[in-house]
Amino acid sequence: MAPTERLRAHRSCTTCPYCGVGCGVSVTRQVATSDAGVSVEGDRQHPANRGRLCVKGSALAETLGERGRLLRPRLHGRECDWETAMGYMAEQFSRTIERHGPDSVAFYLSGQLLTEDYYVANKLMKGFIGSGNVDTNSRLCMSSAVAAYKRSLGADAVPCCYEDLEHADLVVLVGSNAAWTHPILFQRMQQAQAKLVVIDPRASATSETADLHLAITPGSDAALFSGLLNYLVQGHHIDRQFVAEHSDGFQQAAAAAAAWGPDRTARTCGLALDELLAFYQLFASTKKTITFYSQGINQSTSGTDKNNAIINCHLATGRIGRPGCGPFSITGQPNAMGGREVGGLANMLAAHMDYRADHIDRVSRFWQASNIARRPGLKAVDLFRAVECGEIKAIWIMATNPAVSMPDAAQVSRALRKCPLVVVSDCVTDTDTARCADLLLPATGWGEKDGTVTNSERRISRQRGFLPPPGEARHDWQIICDLANRLGHGEAFTYRHPADIFREHAALSGFENGGERAFDISALAGLTRRQYEQLTPVQWPVNAANPGGTARLFTDRRFFTGSGRAQFIPVEPRLPRQQRSQGFPLWLNSGRLRDQWHTMTRTARSRRLLDHSELPEIQLGPADAADHAIGDGQLVELRSARGRMRGRAVVNPAQPAGQLFAPIHWSESLAADSRVSALAEPVTDPHSGQPEFKQVAVHLRAVTVHSYLRLVCPAIIAERLQRQLDRLAGLEHWYRVPCDGGFRYELAFSAAPDCRALALELLEGPGDALRWQRLQLPGAERWLVDNGELQLLMFAAPDWRRLPDGSALEQWLQRPLPEKTAQLLRDIAPASPVVCSCMQVSRQQIDAAIEAGAESVEALGEALGCGTGCGSCKPEIAALLRTQQASVA
Template sequence: MALIERFRAQKTCTTCPYCGVGCGVAATHKRGVNEEISVEGDAQHPANLGRLCVKGSALAETLGERGRLLRPRLHGREHDWDSAMDYMARKFARTIAEHGPDSVAFYLSGQLLTEDYYVANKLMKGFIGSGNVDTNSRLCMSSAVAAYKRSLGADAVPCCYEDLEEADLVVLVGSNAAWTHPILFQRMQAAQTKLVVIDPRASATSEMADLHLPITPGSDGALFNGLLRFLSEENALDREFIANHTEHFEETLQTAGEWTPEKTAERCGVAVADLQAFFTLFARSERTVSFYSQGINQSSSGTDKNNAIINCHLATGRIGKPGSGPFSITGQPNAMGGREVGGLANMLAAHMNFEAEEIDRVGRFWRAGNMAQGPGLKAVDLFRAVERGEIKAIWIMATNPAVSMPDAARIGRALEKCPLVVVSDCVADTDTARCADLLLPATTWGEKNGTVTNSERRISRQRRFLAPPGEARHDWQIICDLAQRLGYGEQFDYRHPAEIFREHAALSGFENQPGTPGQRAFDISALADISEREYDQLQPVQWPVNNANPGGSRRLFADGRFFTDSGRAQFLPVEPLAPQQQRSGDYPLWLNSGRMRDQWHTMTRTGRARKLLDHSEMPQVQIHPTDARDCAIDDGQLVELASARGRLRGRAQITAAQKQGELFAPIHWSESLAGDSRVSALAEPAIDPHSGQPEFKQVAVRLRPLSVHSYLCLICPSETATRFQSLLPEIESLVHWYRVPCDGGYRYELALSEPPDCRPLAQQLLEGIGEPLRWQQLQLPADQRWLVYTDALQLLLFSATDWRQLPDRHALEQWLTDPLPDNPALLLQKITPAAQMVCSCMQVSRDQIETAIAEGTDSVEALGEQLGCGTNCGSCKPEIASILRAQARSVA
């Protein structure tokens, strides 16, 4: 029986660790001689009903110990946990004693579970006595938080996912949901909802929309002011709702009154007719959802833009009703959970603020003797304080600010100066980890156990099905260990995350009576007494979950009552502002940034799955054909972007999807994955005055082509790759590089300004390998090729003067794990260049799709039946449709 149990497959229902949709995942773990892990969508989870995008479908391929941080490291050397934590506690205690509690800080992440977040905030704000806890959610969602609080009285998303299906119209503002939140986009498409996309660039989402408004970057506030004026003039207002449930409408309408359709169209850079079409559609669609994301939030006036959208919903009474509402979609899996427990520096736990009454309330509940008396530093200001030497010890958890923060190079320099930098992460090598004095190994998805809250306020369980590798520990355990060593053991004596969750739920209901002045929106007090078994079995539920709503609540504000002092929603007059980062003669182009379809954040997880790089494996810059011509840039050529803050290098992708004068680059690459690849290094630290959120979507840059003589492709085992990466700074002719993981090792792609000298490089790389090395060389007029092997492949190296002539990498990468052919020299022969994969799930390339179209296949569905593309997660369907249209235009 024991043997049968050992080999039996175990199925665990958990949640995806990527975007804010919060999809349910069913992970099957088969133990035995050959351990197997597979994932599929959880058909019972209400967020996704069994669907998964390509990233979620590939979760099993991101697991394993390669690249993991497995033991604590102090100044680069491995240590045991006790000595590491003793060192950390001594440093924190001494810093606080000598410089006060505001000399230390925590910087957290939406990748943490709610229980991790809760104890971190409790320790810093309740016992150390500082408000200096902020989170990378500051970079994506804080303007939405500020706007909801100003208008609705609480950080309370009014909508649910069903509203996207029940709506007559969904307006996607600053959102490429087909790539960033694909499961929700598929739900919209399945419901055949009318879609309007408001985005400066054409995207996979706009390809599938009924109307696309490619507005001038930063003009969203003007657009929605114009809409508010139009609604008034067309008698499309809900006067009864305005009179009974809102305040400050007349002054808000007066501010919007100057935005005639003509003025609005001019400011937004769109045709008056297209603008009128959108306004009319909004006015006539009784059920309307505005679905908005980083294109709105990541702005120096993002809070006002959010409020301009909310104003239009309040004016039409389209809130708290099925198929209606202003819906801010979060970027990370637990951005909302972090907000619930005070993850932002200007908040206390359970949606409380730094008012005297609320400080007292939280302090009494925690039995905390040293409550922070005011807000801490928000992200940009926090790292400025690190740079100035005011913060002398910082603990960074599960995030990579040396890549994600604006003016990223400056963040790295600030951390290098800081007396103590602690980084807890699951990954050993990130740009931020390279700045750390102390690295602490943390668990990750599949090993963690706790809760997350998605974009519709739905709390779900993330369950463990794998043992932590090495000596990795849960974040909440590490935080509690520090708390105990600082002398707060009694208040941090948790043994299971269920204990933390119960306390969190109890605080949400503490002195929070429904229907009384000061009632807080966030309340899950009905879960405060659940047992550990009930916690383990907890099903997804939307808050509030209290005596009034024991089963949770799908949407808020159906009764027209809000969480403001008056109980009425607040209109906010909005004076549209231009982006702080303006174009100039030195920097004549605007750079926009965002996610690619198959990648997530800084690729510490998705970058481990080889197939997720098949669609786009390198840093790119998308350029309008006219701008490319003016700068003498060819498609595929290496280019450089420069701003007043930094530079970025990548390969040009010339596309009419970009407007002239505007560029786009993905956010995912870091200095540990590619050279000069951080988009954030170009951005000024310009912030919204209300939320503190940085402006990332409008960065002023200039563009130039780079001169490259040769391209080098190098495939090697993991141990050789480590040595090679350390040698990269010594290659004087290096123009650019990036790496791609493959089974058994890595592939490096280099661009050089001079011909490579391959044999000395190979000898330097392979020095010290004990077995006799066998060398084979093929010298051609335009390139050289080297194969070095023992019983297994040690190095494959190809150079060419044209990057398009480098070989199909997939065909070569397999030899890192497969036995070498009888004649290894065959690996040096000419191999067809690689094809771009459009469908990563089913490994269907653009060439295959174009061939099938040329042979008569004429629809996305027919291509799916023939090739399989688009039949798994569906994320590639917009691109397939675009290829179909392009082929049809070509034939015409």
């Protein structure tokens, strides 16, 4: 930028697009004629995070840009204009509906959509096409919580707020590694200094700081909380007045729990009796208790009952509707709750109304939709079965990647490839689902989208666009309205701005409500566009009785059931449907990593977010590693009755014997055979339709590898390599790491690869301008091809530990190579894993500081900066300290 050029800064407040915490983000965009830069920090005024961001949120600016973006529509693999794309789409949908009826088409949505996008998609399909076939990837993460809240409280209404975490004296985390998955909320828990109990089969970053960790048998949560209810009854710890005056069904629930005495419960849960009773006594004696639960509870074939077993214990003790109390389900996505508000699930209609005759009539009159759907549509697993068997002949998938995230992922890919019409609207070009599409539509992404989201405490916040759409990308609501118009429903979809949609959504929430429905934001129905632009975070209900919003529900002890009383639900604990056997003797659990998000289409764009873990990994304990003769970093394979997955072994002493763990993030576009979901059976909870992901029976084996190859190259050569991968002889596995200027590939071969032949093919006949160097060193072969700048860098070795640090190699993509490249290649050191992504502090640095005398996490923070950013690495730093101190002792 020239010295005389003025730099202008535009600031805007928006929300983070990752987890359900819903953190506020303050964005500064530097605008100049020659450059435009974006920086982000936490919004200090947003009540969800008060200025704090986790490492993913802090790296949001690094995920922007057009690399890998879908910029123009593509029909059958070729770019086209919007008129051609939408004309084709409308013709195919119209013809399919005319020939096969409205239930032959479907929409599959995402918690990445904004509420306004969700609303118009639901309205078009259910109100005007006339089918209930609208479901969402939120089915995979929180639908069991929805079903349980509705059974007990009469509404999908989370009773708690984030402040309750700070008022509580006891927080019980069940099936939640919140230190990694919801780090900002976990920090609020730690700062409040409540007692922490973690209930999780595996040790985690969350359990590192817990006062008590119950490593229960996988899937035994309902038994644990049924036993707790029985303990509360037998010990006279029941709030008799609340039970008598404000609930029904207590005697039936208590009778069902009576079979679960402490001895039986401890055996079933795999716990020592004294640790079980320690938890029960702590719960019974602590009035201000929050139970905070997530996918470990929900992703089960009995997930709804597990939720209700937890809620029963809170109802029995009257711990709901009071500060510091309540059953608190935490969503996984930024707008999972917004999707629930507008009816984004197949078994809901709109505005928290169901497929009841009076609700159908009400919504039909409000929308003026005579063709409204009159029965629920297909839930996610059944929906993709219907695609495969031909019942659904046209599907539109928006902002999600079901070919990776759904159970039995191979079946989903097969189904989509068989479907006559698959439309995918997304902001990225290459996903597993996009590879199955007939028509790709470029949608806007974070930083460009404009609308609202609702977080896990029912707080509605604005997500504001601060960048223009790239290429020809359009907002999702605009694309949906275009299709509605072409299908002949344009008069009901005349929106010109997200504010128009939001006002209608708010008005429907209060339409003929009369206090019957918990969700009511009718006080916002009259917002002007300016007021909408300036809308500050607010918690629903927001109506005439609560114009400023409501933080905590059920303070009046009135519930949204027919009787106005909370309902106890008798629970009969059941084992997971996917049971171990002689052929599949190990349990596989799955979940998120600290620095990654979903299928990595966004987080993999930030190089430093890959420093903590860059590869598909399979964690196993030392006993299982010894039994299977598997070493740390070795390539291994998991097989289930459904499919297979491959990744590198990580021997983790904290992993229980007989139990494995693998992250959910990798897809076939990033690594071979890396989808955890390919292993899971498509079995679901009978009430919610949510699939069982947390207990998958698998077989483990080591994969024989002759040579490992590490390859760094610019993006244009990476594109050629990607096309060659399926044809490389002896290739057993690969994954790739995006980096500045190109990619790094990691490949494993069952026989020695012909490095020169591979290089020649990738470089397409390099001329005299390219210099070739081959170095034969002890235990490794190295190839370098350059023309002053790196073209190709390859290292081959029989053991991956002999390969040099990959991140050190990547830097040469961005700078001219020195003359003495041979010496450079010899001097590159082995890698040391990064522990603190924010401050880029490695394990080697932390170990050295501990040896030099640092005795606490705080001392290491002062010396190295680790843990002083988002703080999510603190549990890992604490574990390193304990290990080192124990070794010295």
